[in-house]
Structure formats: structure tokens, C-alpha cells
Amino acid sequence: MSRELRIGIFVGTAILILAVFIFIVGDMSDLFKKAGTSITVVFDSAAGLEKRAEVKMSGVKIGFIKDIRLERRKARVVLAIYPGVEIPKDSKATTAALGLLGEKYLDIIPGDSTENCGPGGELAGMTSIGFDQIGGLLASVGGQVSDAGGAIKEMLGPETKANLNRALENMAAVSAELKDFLGRNQGDIKDAVGGARRTFQNLDKKVEDVAAGLQETIKLLKDMAAENRDNLKLNLEKIKDLIGTMEESLKLLNASLEKINRGEGTLGKIIQDPGLYAKAEQTLDDVRNATKPLASLRGRLDLRADYYGRSELLRAGVMAGLWFTPRLFIDAGLVRDPWETTFKFSLAGGFRWGDLVSRAGIIESEFGLGLDYYALDDRWSLSVEGFDFNRPDSPRFRFYSRFSPAKHLYIVAGLDDFSLAARREFFFGLGLELR
Numbered sequence: 332m333s334r335e336l337r338i339g340i341f342v343g344t345a346i347l348i349l350a351v352f353i354f355i356v357g358d359m360s361d362l363f364k365k366a367g368t369s370i371t372v373v374f375d376s377a378a379g380l381e382k383r384a385e386v387k388m389s390g391v392k393i394g395f396i397k398d399i400r401l402e403r404r405k406a407r408v409v410l411a412i413y414p415g416v417e418i419p420k421d422s423k424a425t426t427a428a429l430g431l432l433g434e435k436y437l438d439i440i441p442g443d444s445t446e447n448c449g450p451g452g453e454l455a456g457m458t459s460i461g462f463d464q465i466g467g468l469l470a471s472v473g474g475q476v477s478d479a480g481g482a483i484k485e486m487l488g489p490e491t492k493a494n495l496n497r498a499l500e501n502m503a504a505v506s507a508e509l510k511d512f513l514g515r516n517q518g519d520i521k522d523a524v525g526g527a528r529r530t531f532q533n534l535d536k537k538v539e540d541v542a543a544g545l546q547e548t549i550k551l552l553k554d555m556a557a558e559n560r561d562n563l564k565l566n567l568e569k570i571k572d573l574i575g576t577m578e579e580s581l582k583l584l585n586a587s588l589e590k591i592n593r594g595e596g597t598l599g600k601i602i603q604d605p606g607l608y609a610k611a612e613q614t615l616d617d618v619r620n621a622t623k624p625l626a627s628l629r630g631r632l633d634l635r636a637d638y639y640g641r642s643e644l645l646r647a648g649v650m651a652g653l654w655f656t657p658r659l660f661i662d663a664g665l666v667r668d669p670w671e672t673t674f675k676f677s678l679a680g681g682f683r684w685g686d687l688v689s690r691a692g693i694i695e696s697e698f699g700l701g702l703d704y705y706a707l708d709d710r711w712s713l714s715v716e717g718f719d720f721n722r723p724d725s726p727r728f729r730f731y732s733r734f735s736p737a738k739h740l741y742i743v744a745g746l747d748d749f750s751l752a753a754r755r756e757f758f759f760g761l762g763l764e765l766r
Contacts, residue, residue, distance in 0.1 A: 367394065368412040370448055372424040372437070374456040377406035379435040380426060386410050387427075388418065388439040396437060408437065408456075418454070419444040425457040629654040629766065633664070637743065637760030644669035646758070650677070658683045666695060694718040697727075710735045714745075725750050731758075739764055 377399055386394040394412040401407070412418065421442030428435045439454070448454060513520075633650040648666030655661075661680045668675050679692025679701070690701035699718025705711070712733045720726045731745025744759040 367414040367416070368448075368450045369397065370410045370412055370418065371451075371453045372408045372410060372456045373402075373453065374406045374408060374426075375458050377408055377426075379428070380408065380437065381435075384434070385436040386412065386439065387436055388416075388422075388441060393418075393439070410437065417447045420446045420448045420452070422448065422454055423457050424454045632765045633762060634764075635743070635760055635762035637758045639669075639747070639756050639758045641756050642670070646760075662690075668695070690716070697721075733762075735764075739766075 380396060380399060382396055382399060384396045385392050386396060393416045394410055396408060397411040398409040399406060400409075408424075418439060419442040421444040423440045423442070425438055425440065426435055427438040440457075631652045631654075633652070635650070636645060636647040638645055646667065646669050648664055650662055650664030652660055652662040659680075659682055662677065664677045666675055666677065667673075675696040677692070677694050677696075679690045679694060679699070681688055681690035681701075686705045688703040688705065690703070691699075693699070694701065694716060695718060697719040699716055699720075701714065701716035703712055703714045714732070715728070715730045717726050717728045727748050728750045729745065729747050730749055731743055731747075733741050733743045735741040741762045741764060742759070743762060745757075747756050747758055748754040
């Protein structure tokens, strides 16, 4: 290999290494990327920004500044955004710097809009405060402080000092006049205080005179009571005569009751006759036995509405019941079927053993059976019932629970047709029960 060829290879390799170094350090990759979306930002001042400066969003480089121009006293900055980068339409742009003395770049603060800024769009610009603006602000603040100092200095000038001296002199003159007034009128003030003391003494004397008048009035009332003592005695004697008359009447009543107890007179014979008493007692027993079934009858009226969540339908009905004894009952009702838009009736009888109740009869126009369990003084119940046993798929089973937070109000929740997964549905409702 010749010497010239070796030198050429060395120089070419050095140039290639230098180009790669410049490419990495200077981030010249922007020259080989597509320009992407062009977006405009308007600033009052674009001081510090240069062409090819970076554009970042959330700290990530998304493009560069393509152009900066003056338009209507505003700085219009044209950005070249890389393809595939989405910028919300309500985003804002501001200038930033890497550290205190680092190069400036344009930072985009993303907004919350779901609509993105398209090609040719425009973002609102916010001018950040840099070191050059800080100097201007400090100069403005310094001017204002200087103006305030001048105003204070003017307030404390010779004229203000003279006014303060005059005010102090006036206060001293008022104090001297007040002292002179007290010295010249000392005797009059003492006379006024003595007059006030005499006034209070006269007031005490008048209070004593009023107290004496009250005592004299009480004495007169006592004298009047002494003079009318004879009349009071007469009235007491009349009351005594009335009490004596009442005692005589009570004696006559006691004598009549004694005759009745001995069987004397018509009323005494009726009371003392054992056979008549037995007949009256037997009659009362017959009446009591005849009315006992009627007395044990209890009725109830139940209004209820259930909402089925999956079907979004409302099922409402009314039920009336009659309890012949505390254990035996019969229920009848009418319910609207929202799936068939028809009314179905129920008529079932039941028997209660303690907290357990069994039912059998017609349930929603089909033969069915039911079982209920009651607790918490019948405020809470758990029920299961089955009916329509001839249905092709399977009978219809329903499971639900009731709770009464108030005397006549109750809430209900449960599963309807829970034996079939395709028809299984949760429901809840509200009811009003009158007993």
C-alpha cells in the first residue's frame, strides 16, 4: 500500500469521526428528520429565543423553532413539531432555560382538551420573567421606593414640624385652662357634691315614709277583719248545717244498701237469687263464646312495588289477608305481570308454627307452595316460594327477604326465578302494610 493511500485513509477516517462527533454533540439529527406539524405561538417578547432552539413538552424534545418574525408588534414563533406528537388545543407555550445560565428553549405546558392542535394551529404564549426583566422590575421598584421616601420627606418638612409644634402648644394651653377652671370653681363643685348628698338623704326619708304608710294600711286591714268576725262565724255555721244534711243522706243510702244485701225489696230479691245470677252468667258465657271467633279475626292490606334491574321493569300488586286465629290465615291478591302485561291473581292459605309459616294455594294464577321464617318480632322475614310446576324448563322459584324499619313500611329484596341462569334476576322494592 502506497504512502499517499495510507495518508488519504487516515484523513478520511478523521473527517468521518469528526462528523459523527459534531452530529452527536450538536444534535444535528434535526436536519435529517421530517418537519412534521407546523404550529405558531405569539409572544409579547421572544427575547433569548433563537432559530433551531429546542421545543419540549413535559421535559421531552418534540421539535424545534423553525422561524421567528415580528408581526404587528408581536413576536410570531413558528414551531416544527415531529410527526406523531399530539398537542392538546388548550396548551400554552412559555420560554425556559436549562439552569440559570443555560440556553433557552420553548416549553409547552399541555392542556386538558381532548382535541389536538392541527397543522397551522396557534397556541397561546406566556412570557416568563428572565434576568433582563428582573432588572427592569427592580429598577421600577427602586423608583417607587424613592418616590415614597420623597413623599415622607415632604410630610416631615418644616411646615409639618411647625403644625406639630402648634398642636403641642394648644394641648398645653388647654391643660392650663382646665387647671385654672378647677381652681376658680372649687367651691361651686363642693356645693354641687353637697347638694347631691342632701338629695339622697331626702330620698331615704321618703322611702321611710312610704314604709310607714304600708304598715298603717296593713293595720287597717287587720281591724276590718276583726270587725267582720261575726259574719265569718255565721257562714261557718251554715257550712256546718250543710255537712250535717249530707251525713243524713249518706245514712239513708247505707240503710237502703243493707236492705238489698238482706234480700229485702225487688232489687234485693233479684240480687240474692242464685238461679238468676247463674242464668245471667251463663248468658254472658254464651255471648262471649259466640263472639270469640269474631274477636280473633284480624285483617291486613299489603301494597307493594318491585323493580327488576336487568329488565328495568316495575312489578306492582295488592294483597289482602284474613287471620281466623293467631295461626290460621288466608291471603288473596292481584299482581300485574310486566313481562306479559296482564294481571294474575293469588289465593293461598297457611298455618304458622312459632316463627315458621307454611303456605299453599294459587300463586300468580298457578299452583304453588311457600315457606316463611319470621324474626325480630316479625320485623324481618326470609321467604322462599315455588309455583308454575308444569313449566317446560323448570318450576319458578323465588327467594326474598323483608325488613320493616317503621311500623307500616317495609323494604324487600331477592332473586326471582333463581333456578334458571338465563331468567335469574335481582329485584328490590318497597311496601306498605296495614293491619
